[in-house]
Amino acid sequence: MRVPAFFVSYSNKVNAKLKEFGAVMFSKVRIRMKDGEVMDGIILPRPDVGDPDVVIIKHENGYNVGIHVDGIGEIEVLQIYSPPAWTGPKPSPGNGPRATLIATGGTIMSKVDYATGAVYPSFSLDELYEMYPELRSIASVELINLFSIFSEDMNPRLWTEMGDAINKAMQDGAEGIVVLHGTDTMHYSAAAMSFAFRSAAAPIVFTGSQRSSDRPSSDSFENIYASVLASVKAPFAESVVSMHASSSDGLVAIHRGVRARKMHSSRRDAFISINAKPIAFVDVSKGELRVAAASFKQRGDTIYEGGFDDRVALIKYYPGMSGEVIDYLVDRDYHGIVVEGTGFGHVSEPVRDALGRAVEAGLPVVVSTQTIYGRVNLNVYRRGVELGKLGVIPGGDMNSETAYVKLSWILARTRDVEEVRRLVVTPMAFELSERTEPINYCLGVS
C-alpha cells in the first residue's frame, strides 16, 4: 500500500527564505528570480526525497516544477490557500440489504486535490457514495473507519480488533461485510477471520486495489462493487478475498481467505487460490454473482472466537540456514513455529536438530512447503521421516501463511501440544483438503 506522503522536508535555507517573505505552504506567490524572470505558482510541500534546497512550485499551467532556492530573489505572496471543503449536495442513501464496510487502510478510497496535486485518503460515506454511486443500487451501506494503517503494519492483535468490529456489525444486523484492506497482507487477515468466525450470519469480503483509486484506471471500483454485491448476495458466509480475476476489467474472482495468496507485486490479478479454485466470480458489467464451489459454509448464527497468539513465527528454510535461527525462537519463549521447508517439507540436518530441540521444549512445529503448490509429505524421503519422528506437524496442503494464522489462532485457545496437533490437521474452514485436483496449479492440467 502506498499513501503518497508530502512532508515539509525543506532545508533551513528554504524555510528561511519563505519566512522572510511570509510565504507558507500552498501560498499562491509571484517569484522574482535573481535574473529578473518572474514566475507565478503555488508553493508546495516537498516529498521526502530529492534535494531539500529545491522549492517545488505548482506552475500556472498545472505542472509541478523545482526551482533552486539560490536562484530566487523575492517572493510576493498573492494569496493564502484555504483547503477545500466539500459543500456539494449530500448523496442519497443506498437501497437494499445492509452492507457494512470496514475500512482499515489502503489506497482504495484516495482522492486528488487538484489545487495542490496531493493525493489523500478519504473516509466518509458521502464521499464513498459520491465516488461509487453505483453502490447505492445494490445495498444500503454503512461505513466504519476502523484503522488507517499500511497493510504491512497489520498484526495478530489488530486481527482481533477487526474480528470484534465485524462481530458487532453482524450482531447489529449487517447482511454483508466488506473489509477494505491494503493488499499486501490481505490474505493473512482474511485467513484470520476464517478461523475466528466458526459460523457467520454474513460473508466477510476483503477487498483492496492494486492501482490506487485516484487513477482513472484503478481496479478499486470494480473490486468494491463486486465485493459489496457478493457480501449481500452470496449464499456462503465465509471470509474471502475479492479481487480482479485477470488483467482485464469485468470479472472479479472471490477466493477463500485461507486459500488466497498474493502472487504478484503489482498486477490487478495478483491474488490466486492456491491448491483450490475460487469460491465464486462476479461479472461486473452484468452485476451477477456466480458461485463456483460445490460446498461452503451457509449463512447461519454467528459464532465468533477472536484472539490470536502473537508469539508464533513463520520461518522460511534456505540452504545454509543455521539452527541458531530456530534456537533463538525457543530461547525467546516463542509459542509455536511454522517452518516453510523445501519440497515435501524438508530442512537440513542442523535445522532438523534445532527443530527437534524446539519440539522437546514444548513448541508445536508445523511444516509447510515453499513450493507454494502441492502438499507436504513426510513419508517419502528419509529427512521427512526423521522430522515426523521428531514430532513435527505436517501442514498438508495449507498455504504457509494460512498455517501461520491457524497456529496462532489455535495457540490462543490451547497450549496443549497434542490438542494443537489435532487442531492443525483438522479442516476447519476449507483450508485443508485431501484431494488436489489437477487443474489447481498455475499451469493447469498439461
Next chain:
Amino acid sequence: MVKHRVGLEIHVQLDTESKLFCRCPTALRNDDPHFTIKRRLRPSMSELGQVDPAALWEFRKNRVYVYEGYNDSTCLVELDEEPPHDINEEALSAALAVSMRFNAKPFDEIIVMRKVVIDGSNTSGFQRTALVARNGLATFMDLKVPIWTIALEEDAARRMGENGREVVYRLDRLGIPLIEISTGPMEYPPNTIMDIAFYLGQTVRNTGKAKRGLGSIRQDLNISIEGGAKVEVKGVPELSLIPKVIQYEVDRQVNLLRIRDELNRRGLKPYSPDLMDVTSELASTKSNLIRSVIKQGGKVMAIKLPGLSGILGFELQPKRRFGSELADRVRSWTELGGLLHSDELPNYGVTSEEVERVRSRLGVDSFILLSGAEESELVEAATVVVDRINEAFKGVPEETRAANDDGTTKFLRPRPGSARMYPETDLRPVRVTKALLERAASLMPEPIDEQIRRYVGMGMSRELAMQVVRSPYSRDVDRLISIYGGKASPTLIASLFVNTLKYIGREEGWSVNPIMGMEEAIKLYADGKITREAIGEALEEYAKRRGSTKVEDIVREKGLFKLPLEDVERIVSDAVSKLGTSSEAAIMQEVMRRYRGRVDARDVSAALRRLNSSS
C-alpha cells in the same frame, strides 16, 4: 484577415532505444498482436467532487477499451500493471539539449506529472508529462518565436479502430518519448506560422534523436481572435494544412460572433428544450433515414427553435454551417447519426409539404428534427443541441477540435480544465545536475540558419539548401557528404536526396531502406565506376524492383558501367573521323547520343583536347 493569435504545440517523437518509463523498444509494429486486454476508465474525483469536463465527457460514452500488445515488446508498465521505471536519460538529455538551443531555462528539478486523459489512449488514464524548461526564445532568420515551455512526455497508444462501444488501441506507441514545444501566442501570418512549425520540428530532428516519417511530428494549434475564445485544434496532419486551418478557424470564430450579434439583434433569449413528437407528420416520408427509423418503431421529434431561421444554415467554414456544429455535438454525445434543421429543408427526401405539416404542428418557423429508436436518447440529444445553441449567445465556446483533411475542423471534446494534473507519485523528482546539462550540451542541435549557411558554403544554392533542410534526409545528406563529398559534390548528393528520392522514397513494399541504394549509387559514382547520368537510371530501376537487387547488379545488367578513358578516346577519335569535324559541340552531341550514361562529358572533352593537341 482579422487579427488573430496562434500558439503552436509541436510534438516530436524521439528515436531512443527504449521508451520513456520502461525499457521496451520504441518501434511500431504491424504484425498481428499477441494478446489483448479489456479495460474501462473512470474519471477520478477531485476534492470538491469536481470531475474534469473532458474526462466526464469521455466517461459518459461508456466505452470499453481493448489494448493490443506483444509478448516481446510490451511489458507490464504499458499494461498499467507495474509502476513506471526511472525516466529515460537519453530522452531527458535530448529535451534539455533542445531547451538549450531555444534559450529556455531548465528547471532545477524535474517532476513527472499525471495529466488525466480518459479517452483510453493511455492505459493508466493519464499521460505522464514533465516540464523540462521555460521562457525561451527561438530565432529563425528574422522570425522571433517565444517558447513558453518545453516538456518531455509519453506518447499515447495508437488508435486502431472501434467496434460499437469498444475502442481498440495498440500499445506499441504508448510510452515513446515525445518532446513537446509550446510557443506563446504569435500574430504572424498563417504561412509564417507553418514555417515556424517546420523549423521547430526540424531543430529537434537535428539532435539526431528524433524519429522521422509519417506521424513522427504532430502539431496542435491554439487559435483565438479578439472577442473569440481559445480553441485548440488537435492533430493537424500535414504542415501544409496549417495556414488553411488557421484561416478557417478565424473565419469560424468571426462568423460565430456574427451569429451572437444577430441573436441579440433579433432579441432572442436562451432556449430550453421544447420537444414535440412529429412521427405522424412524417409517417409517409421518402427520406430513407427517417423512414427506416419509423419502420423500426422509432420516433421523430422536433425541437422548437422560434426565431432561428437563417442562423441554423449560416455558413461558418466552407460547407460547415452552424447546423453542422450542432450535429457534431449530437454525434459526440449520443449514438445518433446527426440531425436535420429547417434551414436545409426541404431536402434529403423530406418534401416541402412535410416541412409545412411539421411547421404548422409546431407553430414555429425554425426547428430541428431528431430521429432515433429511444425517446430518452432524443431527449438527451435535444439537451445537447439546445446547450450548444445557448453557447452561441455568448459567442465562441472554448473547445478542443479536430482538423479535417480539408482544413476545416469539427468538435472533438470540451477543453480540459486546468484541474487535471497531479504528481506521478511512483517516481522521484530528477535533479538537473551539471553532468546532465553537460551531456545535453553535447547533443545541442544545429540551428536551422547555420545549417542553411553551411550548405550554401559547400556550394549548394540557397534553394537547394532549404530543400535539404525541409526534407527528412538532412542527416543522411550530411553523412554521405562527409564520406563521399570529396569525389561527389555536395550539390549532387543533396539533389539526389531532394529530387530522386522524391519518386523512389515513398514506394511501399521495399525489401531494404531506399537510402541504402542511394548510398550505393553515390559510392559507385565517387569510385568513378558510373557517370552522373547513370545514377538516375540505375536508381529508377532499383526503385522499380523495390530495392530487391543491388545497384551494382543493375548497373552490370544494363551495361551502365562507365567506359574507361582509353575507350572514350577511341570513340571520340572514331566520331571525329566519322563526322569529319573536331568541333566539341558536334562531337559531344554524337558521343553522348550513342553512349548516354556510360561516358562522362568531362572525359569526352578531355579526350578531344588530347586528340586535338596530339594532331
